[in-house]
Amino acid sequence: MQVMMYTKQNCPLCDQAKDILVSLQAEIGFRLIERDIYENDTLLEKFQLMIPVLEIDDEPIMYGKIQREEIRKRLLLKIGNR
Numbered sequence: 365m366q367v368m369m370y371t372k373q374n375c376p377l378c379d380q381a382k383d384i385l386v387s388l389q390a391e392i393g394f395r396l397i398e399r400d401i402y403e404n405d406t407l408l409e410k411f412q413l414m415i416p417v418l419e420i421d422d423e424p425i426m427y428g429k430i431q432r433e434e435i436r437k438r439l440l441l442k443i444g445n446r
Contacts, residue, residue, distance in 0.1 A: 365394040365442055370401050370417040381416040381430040388432070392439050 367385060371378040385396055401407040401415060411417050414427040418435065420442050426435060 367394050368397050368419040370399050370411045372401050378416040384430055384432045
C-alpha cells in the first residue's frame with residue numbers, strides 16, 4: 365500500500381502529519397511518498413490551500429489537520445479490502 369503526502373517546506377501541519385504517518389508506518393507498514401507542491405505547477409494550483417493532502421493508492425482521503433486515529437482506521441480499512 366502506498367500513501368502519498370502532498371506537502372511544502374515550512375508547513376507545521378505537514379510536519380505533524382508526517383510524524384503521524386511515520387508512527388503509523390511502523391505499526392501498519394506502507395510506503396510513504398512525499399511530494400512538494402512547489403515542484404509542480406499543477407500540484408500547486410490543485411493543493412495550494414489544502415496541504416497537507418493524503419492519498420492512499422491514488423485516492424484522496426484527508427487534508428489539512430490530519431487526525432491520527434482517522435487515518436489509522438482508513439489505512440486498516442484499505443488493508444482489509446485487499
